[in-house]
Every structure is written in C-alpha cells, then in structure tokens.
Amino acid sequence: GENVEQHPSTLSVQEGDSAVIKCTYSDSASNYFPWYKQELGKGPQLIIDIRSNVGEKKDQRIAVTLNKTAKHFSLHITETQPEDSAVYFCAANFDSWGKLQFGAGTQVVVTP
Amino acid sequence: DTEVTQTPKHLVMGMTNKKSLKCEQHMGHRAMYWYKQKAKKPPELMFVYSYEKLSINESVPSRFSPECPNSSLLNLHLHALQPEDSALYLCASTQTQDSNQPQHFGDGTRLSIL
Secondary structure (H helix, E strand, O other), X not given: OOOEEEEOOEEXXXXXXXXXXXXXXXXXXXXXXXXXXXXXXOOOEEEEEEEOOOOEEEEOXXXXXXXXOOOXXXXXXXXXXXXXXXXXEEEEEOOOXXXXXXXXXXXXXEEO | OOOEEEEOOEEEEOOOOEEEEEEEEOOOOOEEEEEEEOOOOOOEEEEEEXXXXXXXXXXXXXXXXXXXXXXXXXXXXXXXXXXXXXXXXXXXXXXXXXXXXXXXXXXXXXXXXX
C-alpha cells in the first residue's frame, strides 16, 4: 500500500535560520501533497499544499517543492520564528476517496 | 480559530459508559471524517461520510458508532471502550469526498478511558 516517509523526526533550529523537512512517497498515482502544522493541544492546520502539475509553491516564509520523478517533496521554512515550533506532517493522497497517507511527523523546535 | 468545531474538548469515561463526540462545520462541506490520533503519531482514518452516507469504515471496532444527522453535523457514539482507545479524536471536512481537496481539521476531543 501507500507509504510516506518523513525526515527528520526532530529538527532544532536557531531563530532566523531555515528549516527543511523532506518526504518521500511510494504511489506514483499520488497527485496531492498537503503539509499540516500541529501545535500542542490543537488539531492539524493546513499550511500549504501542492498538486502534481506544479513543481513549487510559495506562501510568504513557507515553500513546498515537488519532484515527481524522484517521488519526493519538501517543506522549506525561512526566517524561522519561535511560533513556528510545532509538529509538522506531510501527506499524500493514494486513492480517489479522500484518503491521505501521513508521514510520521517532524518535531520542529525554534530557539530564540 | 478553526472552522470545524468539536465538543467536548476533553472527556473522561469509564469502560462501561456511553458517551458521544460531536463535530460541526458550517462551510457547506459535504464530506466529513473521523480520525484517531495517538501521542506523537499521525492521524489514522476511522470513518468517512459523503452526503450524509457512510462511505468508508476502516475496519473500526463496533464500540465506535458514527452518525451524520445532517450535512453540518457528525457524531461519534462511544460504548464499552477499552483503555487503548484513549487518544485525540479529530474531525475533518472537505467540500466533497475527493482526495485532491484540503482537509480542514477541528482541534479534537481528548478522550481518556479509565
């Protein structure tokens, strides 16, 4: 079945530095790749998503890149701030019925 | 603030109790989802409703019983739960049941089984 691997599992960065999280997926039919941010005590919040007909998408300090040939996609956060500290999940769709396969998550800690 | 509202935020219940979790959205979405999330793990899909009909049941034990009374409401009825059912239960919605659409999550109900 569909498998999504996410690395690293934890990431500590200095405020102002960049953070990069990488995911790989196994199903070549996947065509939708959302990223979620989950703060303590909250539900996952969609922060950016990308579809397979696009190679890169940017929203202020957040960007996502997709390499369909290599089956991997990455989240880039620039100029990190303490409020970026959270768990980040990547996901990929693997059928047409609303199912997403999530990565294991990355705990990001931004130190002032 | 999330557009998907879940109540209660916290619930503690014994193994013989019956309780219900509630989820509400007013975005006009016609697909709604229940997920279970254990600590430090990603969400796991339990059920999907599409146009108020059960579309997907991911082999969830019958002690969990979903219900979709109308297009804005989704309930999860709980009965005779086990300690391992303690988790964060998340509700999500999409415009339609299409895996190409962003899922909007609520903040969840944190459930503890004594």
